Amino acid sequence: MPGVKIVTQVKLMPEADQAAALEATLRTVNDLACWVSEVAFAQGVPREYELRKHTYAELKARGLGAQAAQHVIKKVRDAYTTLHANIRAGNLGRPQSKRRTKAASTPVTFRPQAAQPYDDRCLSWQYDARTVSIWTTAGRLKNVRFACSADALKTLRDYRKGEADLVERDGVFYLIATCEVPEAETYEPDSFIGVDLGIVNIATTSTGHQAAGRALNRYRKRQLALRAKLQKKRTKSARRRLKARARKEARHAANTNHIISKTIVTEAERTGRGLSLEELKGIRNRVRLRKPQRVALHSWAFAQLADFIVYKAKRAGVPLVFVDPAYTSQTCAACGHIDQRNRVDQGLFICRGCGVVAHADRNASHNIATRGESVWNAGRESHVPATP
Template sequence: MKIVTQVKLMPEADQAAALSATLRTVNDLACWVSEVAFAHGVPREYELRKHTYPRLKAEGLGAQAAQHTIKKVRDAYTTLKANIRAGNLGKEGSRRRRKAESKPVMFRPDAAQPYDDRCLSWQYDQQTVSIWTTSGRVKDVRFVCSADALKVLQQHRQGGSDLIERDGVFYLVATCEIPESEQYEPDSFIGVDLGIANIATTSTGYISAGRGLKRYRKRQLDLRKKLQKKRTKSAKRRLKARSRREQRHAANQNHIISKTIVTEAERTGRGLSLEELKGIRTRVRLRKPQRVAVHSWAFAQLGDFIGYKAKRAGVPLVFVDPAYTSQTCAECGHVDKRNRVDQGLFICRGCGVVAHADRNASHNIATRGESVWNAGRESRVPATP
C-alpha cells in the first residue's frame, strides 16, 4: 500500500534561493514542453522527448531532471484526459470543457517537481538531504518531521519524492510502500453513516458532531469576507497567510474520526461498512444557502482516510449503496419517506419504533455491509450432481 510522508525543509538562505530558482526554472520549461506537446497533438512520452529533450539539456537541466519534467507534462495531459472522460469538466461542448481542451496545460512557478534517488539522497541520522538544483548539488539541507514520520521514511520509503513550495516554505513529499496487514474474518460489521450535522455516526453508538466544524467554517468565511472588502495590502497578506488553514483543520478532524472508527473495528474484530457517495454533488439539487455546506463537506477525504487506515490494520471494508438508508426502519424494514421526521428523529410508520435518524441509518448500512460481504464470500461453483 502506498502512502506519502511529508517533511519540512529548513534550508539556509543560499540553499533556499537555489531551491526556489530550480522550481521556477523547471516549471517555466514545463510550460514550454506543454506548448510543444499541445502543438503536436500530445504525443507519447518517447515522441515528446525527441522534440524537447535537447533544449531542456541546453537550458541547464540534468538528464534526470529533464526526463522528470517531460514525464510531468505527459502525466498532466493524461490526468486531463481522464477528467474529461469521467465528465468532471462538464459535458461535451460545455464552456468549462472547451476552455480546458482549447489551450495547453500550464504550471505554476512553485508547482511540485518530482525527484528520484539519483537527484535526491536522504541522510536519516543527520536529518538532512542532498538535492539537485540548477546551481549544482546542494548538500546538508536540514529537514524536520515527527518521530513516527522519520521511522516510516527509514523503513518504507520507496520511489520518488516531490519538492514543493508553499508560501515560501519548502517541503518534500516522499512515497512510502507500507505492507498491508492480513485481513481477518469479521464477526459482524459496523455501519458508518456520513453527514453534515453529524460528520460520522456508527452503529455502535459513536457520533462525531459537526457543530464545531460548521462554526469554524462560518467564522473563517465571515473573516474572509471582511478582509476581501478591505482590499488593502495588509488584508491581502492576511488572506494569503490564512489560506489552506480551513483545509488543514478539516483534514485533522477527519484523521481523528477515521482513527477512532478503525480502532474500534479492530478492537472488536468487526468490519466496516461505508456509503458509496461518489457523484453525490452532481446528483443532488440544492437551494443556494445549502450549497456552501455541501460543497465543503469532505466526505471523500474521510472515506479515503478510513480506507487506508483499515488496510494498514487488516480491517475488512465494504462500500454499499446508500439509497433509502435514512428512510428504512432498521427494525422492521419498512420504507417510507415520512419515517424521517426531521434531521435527528426517525419514527417508523410501520412498527412505531423511535430512534435517532443517523443511528438508524448506520444500522441499515451495517446490515447491507454484511450482506455484501457474505455475497462476495459465497461460492459460485455449481453443486456437483
C-alpha cells in the same frame, strides 16, 4: 502482500545559499515545463516518447540534467492527461462553457513554486543525520537538513518507495515522499459497524459515535463569511490572504478527518468488527438539498474522510466493505419498512410500520451495518455447483 501507499512530508531547513539554489531550481524547471507545455500543445499533445524527441535536447542545452529533463517532460504529459480526464468527466463544465473552452484551447501552465519530482538518482536520504543530498541547477547540494516526527522518520526509513516531490509554500521548502506500508492480514469480523456520512454530523456509527456536530459547522460558517468578506475586497492583499486561509482550512479539514477516521477504525479493531461505508460515487449529484445545506455538502471533504478510513483500516487489518446507500435514511432498521415519511426531519426517525422512534443518522448507520454484513457474507459464499 500489496501495500498501502501513503505520503510523508518533511520540512527542509536549508542554509541561505541552499535555499536560494532550491528556489532558483523550482523556478527554472517550472519555466521550462511551461515551454514544454507550449511545444506539446502546438504538436497536438503527443505521447511522452514523441514529446521527448521535440524537447529533450533543448532542456539539456538549457542546463537541466538528464533525469531532471525526463521528469519535466513526464510532468507536462501527466498534466495534459489529467486535464483531458477532467474534460471527459465534465469537471470543467459543459461543452462550450467558458471554463471548459479556455482549458482546452490554451497550454497548461505551471506556477513557479509547483512541485518537481525527484527520483533516487537526484535525491538521496541520510536518515541518521536527518539530511538529504539533492540535485539543483547550481549543482548537487549536500547535507541539507530536514525535520519531521519520529514516526514519520521511521516510516521513511522502512517504507519509502518511488519518487519524492520538492515543493515551496510561502518560502518554506518541503519534500513529500511516497511510502508503501504493508497491509495487515484481515481478520474474520464478528459483525459490522455501519458508518453514515452526513452534514449536521459528519459521521455517525451504529455503535453510537457521532463525529463533528455544531462546533465544526460553526467553524465552516465562520470561514464562509470570512471568505466572502475577503472576496469582496478584490485586492492583491485580499487574494494573498484568501490563499493562506484556503490552505489553513484544508489542513483543518484533513486533521479533523484524520481524528474521525482513527476513532472509527480503532473502535472496529478493538471490538473485532468490520466497517461498512456508503458508496460515495455521485453523492453530490444524488443528494437534493436546500441552498444552505448545499454549501455544507460541497465544502467538506467526504471523499478524503472515506479514503482515510480505507487506508487506516487496511493498515490495521480491519475488514471493510462499501454498500449502496439508497433508502438507508428511509428504511426502518428494526422492521425493514421503507417510507419517505419515516424521516420526519434531520434528526428524527419514526417508522410508519412499527412505530419505532430513533435518531435518523443512527438508524441509517444500522441499515448500512446490516448491508455490510450481507455483502461480506455474500462474498464468502461458494457459487460452485455441488458435486453430484
